[in-house]
Amino acid sequence: MTGKREAVSILAVLFVLTSCGGSQGGGGGTTAATVAIVPGGPHPYFEPMRSAIADAATDFKLTKGSFEVPTDWKQDLQNQLLTSLASKGYNGFGIFPTDGDAANGIVSQLVSRGDPVVAVGGCVHEPTKTSFCLATDVGASAYTAAKTVIQAMGGKGVLLHGTGLLTDPNTQLRDQAVKKAVGEAGSSVTLITLADIDKDAQTADTAINQALAAHKDINGIVTTAYNPTVAAAKALRTLGDKRIKMVGIDDDPITLAAVKDGFLVGSMGQNPYGQAYIGAYALDQMHRGCKKKSGAPYFIDSGTLLISADKTTTYQNDFKTLTKQIAGDFKAKYLSC
C-alpha cells in the first residue's frame, strides 16, 4: 500500500514538473532574460553594442548580457555560435544576420525552443520568425546622403557610390536609394557604383583610389559602408582635394576628423548602441511573457542623422536621447504584456 502511495506521489510530482517545466529553451517566465548580441562578423560598426548590452544588463536587470562575435562573415559560423550560446543557457538573441535569407534557419530553431530573437543593425528577410528588426532605415539614410552630396555638387557631375557586401541585406536598399536620388537629379548626374568593396580595408582603399584615378571628372562621393568611407576620407585628405564633395557613413575617428577638417560634407551616423540596447530590452520583455502587439511593425527605425562639422562632438548625446525615448515607448507601442 505504501509502495502504491509512493508511486502515485512520484507520478504526481513528475506531472507537475513536466506541466510547469516549459519548453527546452526555457522560454517565458518571470525571470530576467540571458541575452546575447551576435553580429554577423567582426566589424568596428558593432563595437558600441558591447557597451550597450552591458548598460542594458544593468538598467534592465538582465540575468546576463553578452556580446559575442563570430570569427568570420559566414552564416554557418554565426549559426554555430548561436547554437553554442543556446546550449549554454542564453534565451534571448539579438542578431545581425550574416545572410538575410539564410539566417531564417537558425532563427526558426531558436524560436521553436521558446527563445525570442530580434534583428539588430540589419534585418532578417521576411517572412521570418524574428520578432522585430531594430535598424537604421538604410534606404532613407542613403537617400539623404546622396541628396546632400548632389546638392553640394551643384546638382551636376559624376557621383561615385562605394557600398558594401552584396550579401548584406542592406546593400540593395542603399543601392536603390542612391539610384533614386540620382534619378531625381535627371541626366545631369552620372552614377558610378563600386559594390562589394567593404570586405576589408585593402579592397576598399584600392578600389576607391583606382576609381578616383580612372574618373577624373568625379566631383561627388557617397559611401554607404564603413571601409569605403574610411578609404575615401583618407584618399581625399591625401589628395588634399576639397573640390570633391562627399558624405560617408558611421563615425570612425578618421571619418570624423575628415568631416571636422572639411574634406567631407558629413557622415550619416547610425545608432548601433541604441539597436543593441533597445533590442535587449525587447528580448527581456518577451522572455518575461510579453507578446508582439497585433499590428506592430517588424521594422523599427533606430535613428540616423547627418554628422556635419558642427555636430562631431554632440551627435552621441543626440543618439542616447533618442535611444532612451524609443526604449521608453517600446512596451506601450509594440508589446502586449
Place this chain on the structure above:
Amino acid sequence: MIAIWRRMSGVALGLLIVDLAGALLLTVVTPSFTSTYNLFITGRDFSILLLVALAQMIVLAVGQMNLSIGAIGGLVAIVESGLMVSYDTPVVIALALGLVLGTACGAVNGLLIHWTKVNSFILTLGTSYVFAGVNLGITHATPFYHVPGVVASFGQARIGAFPHVAIVTIVLTVALAVFLRQTVLGRQLLAVGGNQVAAALSGLPVRRVIVTAHGISGFFGAVAGTLLMAQLGEGQPTIGVTWILPSFAGPIIGGAALSGGSAPLLGTVFAMVLVSLISDGLILVNANPYWVQFLVGALILGGVLLGRVRAVGVRDVFRLKSTPPPVTDRPAEEPVPRRPAEQK
C-alpha cells in the same frame, strides 16, 4: 636581360605576352590607365599582393600549402601597430618584433606539419583560425589608429608612379630568386618538393627544409601585412582576410605544380601583374558591380588556360589527341621495390 629571357619558362613568356596585350588594351580603351596616380595605386597594390603570392609559392614548392598567410599578415600588422600605438615602442623594434613573429608563425606551421604528419591544408586552416582569433581577441575588431607618421608616410610615398613600398618587394623578390637558385638550402627545397621520399633517402634534411619554407612564407606574409598597415596608416584587423585568392592565383597561374618541386618566380610575378590588371581594368571600364566577381574568376581562368596553351599546346590542354599508354621499362612481373622502412 637576355639571360632572363632565355631562362623564362613557356608559362612566364605566355603571361608576359598576355600582360603586355592587356596593358595595351587598357591604354587604348581608357587613357586614364596610364595616369601617374592610377599606375601608383595599381603598383602599390601589386607590390603587396606579389609578396602574398610568393609566400604561397615557396610552400607550394615543397608540395604543401599555407592557408594562414592572410591571418599571419593580419596578426603581425596588429601586433606592430599595437606596440607602436599603445606601448610607444620604437618603430624599428616594433617592426622587427612583428617580422620575427610572422616568421615564427610560419615555422610553427612547418614544425606542426612535420611532427603531426597532418595535411598542410588542414593544419594551416586550423592555425589560420588561431592567428585570426588572437587578432580578434586583441583588437575586438577595432583598428589601432594613428601609427607613427614615418610608417604611414612610407606607405603613401612615391616617386612619380613608383611606390616606395615596391622597393621592399623588389629586394625580397630578388633575394628569393638568389636563395632558390644559388643556395644549397634553396635547391634542397625544390628537391624535397619534387620527391620527399627520394630526398629523405638521399640524406637531405627534410624537416629543416619544410620548416624553412614555411618560415619564409610566414616572413613574406608578415612583410605584406606590415606594408599594408603602412599603406592604410592604421592597424586594421581585416588586413589579410582577402589574400587567399591572390595567394594561390599568382603561383598557380604562374605555373607552380600543387605536387611541389617547382618555384616559378617569374611566372608568379607576371601572373600577379595579370591579376592587378584585371582588378584595375574592371574599375576603369566601370564594370557592373554585381558581375565583378564572375568576371575576375573568368579572367583568371582564362589566364590559366592561356598559360597552359602557351606551355603545352592547345591539343594537350584539351586532350584532343589520344594519350599513349605509359612507357615503362619494368616487366609486369617484376616485384615493386620496397621502401627501406619496409625491408626486413
